[in-house]
Amino acid sequence: MQFFHPDEVKFLTPLWTGERMEDGRPKVPAGVLERLRRLTLEEAWGPIYQKGYKYQFEGNLKRTNPDPDYRLVGRAVTAVLMPTRPDLEELLRRQGLEREGRRGTFNQWVIDSLVEDDVVVVDFYDKVRDGTFVGGNLSTAIRTRTVRGGAVFWGGIRDMEQIVHIDGLQIYHRGEDPTAIAEYVMTGMNTPCRIGQAVCLPGDVVFGTQSGVLFIPAHLAEEVVVQAEKSHVRDIFGFTRLKQRIYTSAQIDTAWTLPMLEDFVDWIGRDPAGESYRHLTWEEELEQARRKAEEK
Helix, strand or coil: CCCCCHHHHHHHCCCCCCCECCCCCECCCHHHHHHHCCCCHHHHHHHHHHCCCCCCEECCCEECCCCCCCCEEEEEEEEEEEECCHHHHHHHHHHHHHHCCCCCCHHHHHHHCCCCCEEEEEEEEEEEEEEEEECHHHHHHHHHHHCCCEEEEEEEECCHHHHCCCCCCEEEECEECCCCCCCEEEEEECCCEEECCEEECCCCEEEEECCEEEEECHHHHHHHHHHHHHHHHHHHHHHHHHHCCCCCHHHHHCCCCHHHHHHHHHHHHHCHHHHHHCCCCCHHHHHHHHHHHHHC
């Protein structure tokens, strides 16, 4: 068993065909991550759910950063922890320390592996007392290494008074406790990971909002962002036209007619609110609307 195993990570993520990180994780482009920051969780969740990925969201978590507009976005580095067992703990510590040249403790191994735009995702089997994966020092290390990243812990944290003052950091967790991390063993790093009712694979795009955390499969990330952007800009247009009393709510909430869709595409090209979405194409939607109009 190894903690650094690029070939196993590639085995777990065969649908990803793009560039990979040194550890084998899919490297979803930074531009895709940045576009995701403008969207809502529901907009990103819809395309995933429709494709059958029904266990990608967990909302039963606390946040260290209460800002409702803050978005946690990054590539998942996963870890799985279990209650300690002396023989297993000795075996796995030796693997990391002697064979892989790691230093420190299991949780430090994970954090020391982070790079820019990473998010730590840890299944600590819902342990809070003696299950505090990070405190002030390691939270600072996460912020420094990931730049814009953060963490998702199905377990606890400590030093909350210090963590809340670390700018640009978001940590989702199950609770706070003054105890230090103890009596655990890490059985996997960059392996499949469970956060509550959600499943996360290494390299998944982590998307955290005030609603909770969504894990987007890497091979779907760009498609999800495109579909979410389309949903987002349609909402902006819909709100605008409702305020202008041009369309009714019934018209906005049902399939748009060809004239409505043409009005929408024209609005994107002219209105400053549509400027950030002019890279999107609407030929398919227009063609479908034309066919429906001809059928009538």
